[in-house]
Amino acid sequence: MSPTIAIIGAGPCGLTLARLLERKGVDYVVYERDESDDSNRRGGSLDIHAETGQLALKEAGLFNEFKKHARYEDTSFAIANQQGERVFQIGQARDAPEIDRVLLRQILLDSIPKEKVRWNHVLKSVTLEQDGQHILQFTNGSSASGFKLVIGADGAWSKVRASITPAKPQYSGNHYIESRINPDSPYYPTMVSKVGAGTLMCLGSSKEIVTQRQGNGSYRIYLGVTVPENFVRGGIVDLEDTESTRRLFLSSEFFGNWAEELKDLIRYSEDFRSWPLYYMAPEAVSWNSVPGLTLVGDAAHVATPNGEGVNCAMADALSLASKIATYGTDALDRAVVEYEEDMFRRGVEHIKSGSTFLT
Ligand SMILES: Cc1cc2nc3c(=O)[nH]c(=O)nc-3n(C[C@H](O)[C@H](O)[C@H](O)COP(=O)(O)OP(=O)(O)OC[C@H]3O[C@@H](n4cnc5c(N)ncnc54)[C@H](O)[C@@H]3O)c2cc1C
The missing domain is CATH 3.50.50.60 (FAD/NAD(P)-binding domain)
Structure with a gap:
């Protein structure tokens, strides 16, 4: 039965x-x-x-x-502008453990x-x-x-x-391009000292860079961008090609005029993958x-x-x-x-x- x-x-x-x-x-x-x-x-x-x-x-x-x-130590949350200046910050006060x-x-x-x-x-x-x-x-x-x-x-x-x-x-018009900075990255110590625990969300010019510390200490990076639905699947960008992916997102079309320290997040990013964002x-x-x-x-x-x-x-x-x-x-x-x-x-x-x- x-x-x-x-x-x-x-x-x-x-x-x-x-x-x-x-x-x-x-x-x-x-x-x-x-x-x-x-x-x-x-x-x-x-x-x-x-x-x-x-x-x-x-x-x-x-x-x-x-x-x-x-x-609970990763509940801190900050918002910054595209120059990397923090405009909002809350410590580990939220009852929203990761x-x-x-x-x-x-x-x-x-x-x-x-x-x-x-x-x-x-x-x-x-x-x-x-x-x-x-x-x-x-x-x-x-x-x-x-x-x-x-x-x-x-x-x-x-x-x-x-x-x-x-x-x-339906497609929202936006993708998150996910990548990571692992503890063995040469940029990791800088990441720890500049970003630390929790989530940092940088907003500007209809784009977004989010960093989020994971359980193993590594960081996930999400680049929020407005691109066609077939941006990755249609071959407009080949995320397997790390160097050209970094170059594309560092160009003036995307994050070229953002602060150098935020562009470093792209320069040292690895393992790119895409999340086309949909909603009902x-x-x-x-x-x-x-x-x-x-x-x-x-x-x-x-x-x-x-x-x-x-x-x-x-x-x-x-x-x-x-x-x-x-x-x-x-x-x-x-x-x-x-x-x-x-x-x-x-x-x-x-x-x-x-x-x-x-x-
Ligand atoms: C990039 C990104 C970041 C996100 N970050 C957050 C966040 O920080 N916080 C948050 O709350 N939410 C976040 N979300 C949303 C969150 O992931 C989802 O809302 C949540 O996972 C929904 O859970 P679910 O169990 O309904 O669906 P899912 O997590 O999608 O699970 C569906 C399950 O069904 C299985 N499945 C699918 N199709 C079939 C099939 N045909 N037959 C059998 N099995 C199938 C899948 O393998 C999977 O195991 C994020 C989403 C994205 C895309």
């Missing part, structure tokens, strides 16, 4: 939901695209907020484990039985049969059905979404509930980065798990309707507060 609930996606949202259902004694299975639990090294540091992400971790019984890894994404995933994975996650299951489509059952088709040729509820926690390019709404994310139109985050299906996290309401994405996603997981516990597995449609009302409000607010740095 199939489990009651199928969750598509073992990201922070899907796994938080899985852990909450585990605690509530609801049977579920998670299908994940990654080949195994250590195949996703996609990193970045996430700040976890008190009213949303932290609350979900408390309800999941994982807050103490989280605190063992949380970096944690590396991979560590958060590991804490969540360790909290549920291993056999509940089916790795290497890339969802291709969801089809509705005449008997009202949803069938999950995977690219590995397998399929699964018999669930009372299928939950799309499969991120911005959700394959579950098309069975609920025709809405799709706020009016698209509303639909008539579809029996047996729903969406959580970025699948429902992807926004341009604003420091809330993972928190909003974990709040969705908490809300849906609470409604399921309230109404029980024989009234899942009612639970979903009430959850979606709550999620629509939160999702729209989240999208509207999306980053406006390039406008």
